[in-house]
Amino acid sequence: MPRAERARMAGALYAGAGENFPATESPRSSPRPIRKVAVGHRAEHLLASGLRGCPEIDLIATRLPIIEGNRTVGELDLVYDDHQRQCRVHCELSVRLLLQRGPDAQWSAWCGTDPSQAFQDKLEHLRNHQLPLGNHPAVPRHPSWPTINEALLLGWLLQPAGQPWPVPEGTSPDHLRGWWLRHGIAAPLRSSRAARFAIIPADGWLGPLRLPSSTPVLAPGELTQHLDKHFARHDHAILVAEMVRADDGGWRELTRGAMVHRHWPGKPARWR
Numbered sequence: 001m002p003r004a005e006r007a008r009m010a011g012a013l014y015a016g017a018g019e020n021f022p023a024t025e026s027p028r029s030s031p032r033p034i035r036k037v038a039v040g041h042r043a044e045h046l047l048a049s050g051l052r053g054c055p056e057i058d059l060i061a062t063r064l065p066i067i068e069g070n071r072t073v074g075e076l077d078l079v080y081d082d083h084q085r086q087c088r089v090h091c092e093l094s095v096r097l098l099l100q101r102g103p104d105a106q107w108s109a110w111c112g113t114d115p116s117q118a119f120q121d122k123l124e125h126l127r128n129h130q131l132p133l134g135n136h137p138a139v140p141r142h143p144s145w146p147t148i149n150e151a152l153l154l155g156w157l158l159q160p161a162g163q164p165w166p167v168p169e170g171t172s173p174d175h176l177r178g179w180w181l182r183h184g185i186a187a188p189l190r191s192s193r194a195a196r197f198a199i200i201p202a203d204g205w206l207g208p209l210r211l212p213s214s215t216p217v218l219a220p221g222e223l224t225q226h227l228d229k230h231f232a233r234h235d236h237a238i239l240v241a242e243m244v245r246a247d248d249g250g251w252r253e254l255t256r257g258a259m260v261h262r263h264w265p266g267k268p269a270r271w272r
Helices: 003-020 036-052 119-135 220-233
Strands: 057-068 071-082 087-100 147-160 176-182 196-199 238-245 251-260
Touching: 003 036, 003 147, 036 057, 036 071, 036 087, 071 119, 087 119, 087 251, 119 147, 147 251, 196 220, 220 238
Parallel strands: 087 147, 147 176, 176 251
Antiparallel strands: 057 071, 071 087, 196 238, 238 251
């Protein structure tokens, strides 16, 4: 997707995420599983809601099944008419939190907390299966405009803390960035002495957190105790945000990162 359109779509999505899904999970509560499919479907719903309010955009379909005989061969995330570009757009939306596990400037060096979830595999599936579905005869056509197949890849790029490894060529410079650390090797660093920490729930994947002033947050020592207790019993990675006071008295996110098991990636894990 071209940069200007990507910014336009991401803006509509993040605005909806902030208004409709405030992240409110006590940092002392039991971690709950993060289901990437559910997060992706939420993102599709929010983006569709945002597109309905965009001038010069007509939303045609969401999660449109493509059926051949009695078999569903795939599904289109979003189909909309863009009057500004005079085209019908088939958009595949993907939300990923990716960890860079090696210094190579290639997407093969990026994966989920389960290292078998290589992002390169996702890209190949997107290119070879999902995007070509927009050319299927079952997809409704505009009477005069061409159909364009585009992908909108959102989420966070998490690099080893203190390791400025290169990212693949073509990566958007405004893509959201963060860090990852192995538990027990080092503690998350604070950008400010006034900063506190919050455990990020699934609702907080789509954009930087903003929390009400009443939300409990963790001092560095409390975060260490929480992580020690968690990793003594579990292998699952935990997403952590560094928070500071906002102008309205609430909390706003400065940085975020993933705490993973000290033996990751040799000890695969999933999100919690």
